[in-house]
Each structure stands twice: as C-alpha cells, then as structure tokens.
Amino acid sequence: MNKKFLSAFTLLLTLSLILAACGGEDGNGGEEGNGEGLDTNIATIATGGSSGPYNIIATTLSETYTEELNVNSRTQTTGASVENMNLLKEEKVEMAFVMSDVLSQAVEGVNSFDGEPVENVQQIATLYPNYVQVVTTADSGIETLDDLEGKRVAVGDQNSGVEVNARTLLEGHGITYDDIEVDYLGYAEAADGLRSGQIDAAFLTSGLPNSSVLELSESVDLKIVTIEQDRVEEIAQDKEYFVSLEIPEGTYGNDDPIETAAIMNALVVRSDLSEDDVYKLTETLFNNLDKLENSHQAASDINLEDAQEGMVAPIHPGAQRYYDEQ
Numbered sequence: 001m002n003k004k005f006l007s008a009f010t011l012l013l014t015l016s017l018i019l020a021a022c023g024g025e026d027g028n029g030g031e032e033g034n035g036e037g038l039d040t041n042i043a044t045i046a047t048g049g050s051s052g053p054y055n056i057i058a059t060t061l062s063e064t065y066t067e068e069l070n071v072n073s074r075t076q077t078t079g080a081s082v083e084n085m086n087l088l089k090e091e092k093v094e095m096a097f098v099m100s101d102v103l104s105q106a107v108e109g110v111n112s113f114d115g116e117p118v119e120n121v122q123q124i125a126t127l128y129p130n131y132v133q134v135v136t137t138a139d140s141g142i143e144t145l146d147d148l149e150g151k152r153v154a155v156g157d158q159n160s161g162v163e164v165n166a167r168t169l170l171e172g173h174g175i176t177y178d179d180i181e182v183d184y185l186g187y188a189e190a191a192d193g194l195r196s197g198q199i200d201a202a203f204l205t206s207g208l209p210n211s212s213v214l215e216l217s218e219s220v221d222l223k224i225v226t227i228e229q230d231r232v233e234e235i236a237q238d239k240e241y242f243v244s245l246e247i248p249e250g251t252y253g254n255d256d257p258i259e260t261a262a263i264m265n266a267l268v269v270r271s272d273l274s275e276d277d278v279y280k281l282t283e284t285l286f287n288n289l290d291k292l293e294n295s296h297q298a299a300s301d302i303n304l305e306d307a308q309e310g311m312v313a314p315i316h317p318g319a320q321r322y323y324d325e326q
Helices: 003-024 053-069 081-089 100-108 161-172 187-196 211-217 229-235 275-287 289-295 297-301 317-325
Strands: 042-046 072-076 095-099 121-131 134-137 152-154 181-183 201-203 222-224 242-247 258-270
Touching (some): 053 072, 053 289, 053 297, 081 095, 081 161, 100 121, 100 161, 100 258, 121 242, 121 297, 121 317, 161 201, 161 258, 187 201, 187 211, 229 258, 275 289, 275 317
Parallel strands (some): 042 072, 152 201
Antiparallel strands (some): 134 201, 242 258
C-alpha cells in the first residue's frame, strides 16, 4: 500500500468517525428521539394497576405518541392517583391519569397532600367517568354501603384514588375505617379475595367494564352494591366531583341498571412542559380517540365537546390553545 493511498484511507476513516459521532443528531439539528418539534425526549405516563383501564388506555396513548410524535413515550404502572400526583410533583413522570377527587385535593393541599400542594400540575382534559363498583357476592346480604359495617372490605391500594373515594363515600354513610375490617388491595387482589371468601366486599372504582370484575363474574354469583342517588347528591354538596350515574344493565350480567357514584378522570401534565409540546400531545390524543376506544370501552366517553367540563386543575396553555383553535 503506497503512502498516498494510506493517507487518503486515513482521511476517509477519520471523516467517517466524525460523522458517526454526530449521528446522535437528527436532520433538524436536535438530539435523536426528539419528536416533530417537541422540546422533550420523554413522555412517561403514570397510570395505575396493570389490569385497570388507566394502564390499558395509557399504553395505547403512549404507543401513539411514540409513533406519531417520535418521542420516547412509555407508561409506568403505579398505585394510581395519589402516587401519580407525587410522581408529577417529584418530576419523575411527565403525564398522568388521575381521578378528579385526588387531583382536587392535590391542588388544594388537603387530605393526602395536607399542607403540601402539588403546584407543578396542569390539566389537559377531563376524560371519562370512573364508576364506583362496590362488589360482593349474592349471598353476602350486603345491599347498600350501610351494610358494610362490621364487614371485611377491600378499599383499593393504600392512598390510591380508589381508596380516597372509598373513604369519602363510607364517611358520607357514617362509616369510618374503625367500623370495618380494612384490606388495602388492588383490582386483581380484591377479586381473588372475593373469590376465595377472604373478604366480604371490595371497592373497584374504574371505567366500565373492569376486567377484574368481568373475570370474577364468571366464577362467582356477583352482586354490585347500590349507592343511592340521594346519598350521592348529599355527599356531592361538599365533594363536587361526585356525580350519580348508573352502571348500565348487562355490564356484568345485571338485569337492571345499578345506581352508583362516579368521579371524572383527568389527564394531567407537568406545568413545565412547553406550550408547543402540550399542544401536540393534546392534538394527538383527540386525533386518535378511535384507537383508545378500541383498547378499552371506557375511552368511548372521551370527547372534545366535554373535555373542558369539570376541570379541577388549571388548564395547560398548550391544551387551551388547541381547544381555542377547534
């Protein structure tokens, strides 16, 4: 190999290494992984239990963000709403699905957030209702929440949104945790407890249908406990995020609609995300509602017309810009 050829080969090799080192940048001069103009590389969505609608819907949403915005989006399975708010506060996630009751408490700095409000959270949208599904067996003798006194009751994971509204609804019926035997169990564990007879009833608050309740209905004679409309409306005088809704007939093989309480879900985001980023996250959400509905029936209640109704946290400017343009 002559010296001229060796010199030219060395030069080409050096240039190749320099180009490879610069390969971390995309064609727009940004770091690889940045979306179409997104300022952030990552959009982690805090969800809930692995079998719940939060996790199922958020997984589809994160996959859509990754595909359409070229951002590294993923979900994080959690104990749900209270944990999700704390993860946002600690800047460990960018987005979260939460119940409006927990979101309200977080913004106000009360209950689980006593004296420590979450100040870096803003809302993208009001989503779909979470139905309070108090599940028992047909032979338990439990007809209403009043009948839970003295029973062993699963109230959700500790400090989850399920547990927060279970405590509130029980107190609205004059029942405290001192009056029942409390088990802190998530959806799947609560269903197993009912199936084995270890517990008498369980709160499984989620969108409809809940997969754990569906599976349970195949192996036990299931009963959904009624929460009467007048009691819900009485509680809602102080807790405005509660509404009275009915679980439709046939949801779990029930012949008639079942009165219960419901709380709207919210999609929230860290307030430090840029206006442009949140605009695109919001736009992509509403452009892909069909995908979300295909992943879980509960998402069929998400719609642009009602997305700003009942917001309990300040709306992010990026989401507001999107709504203003519609």
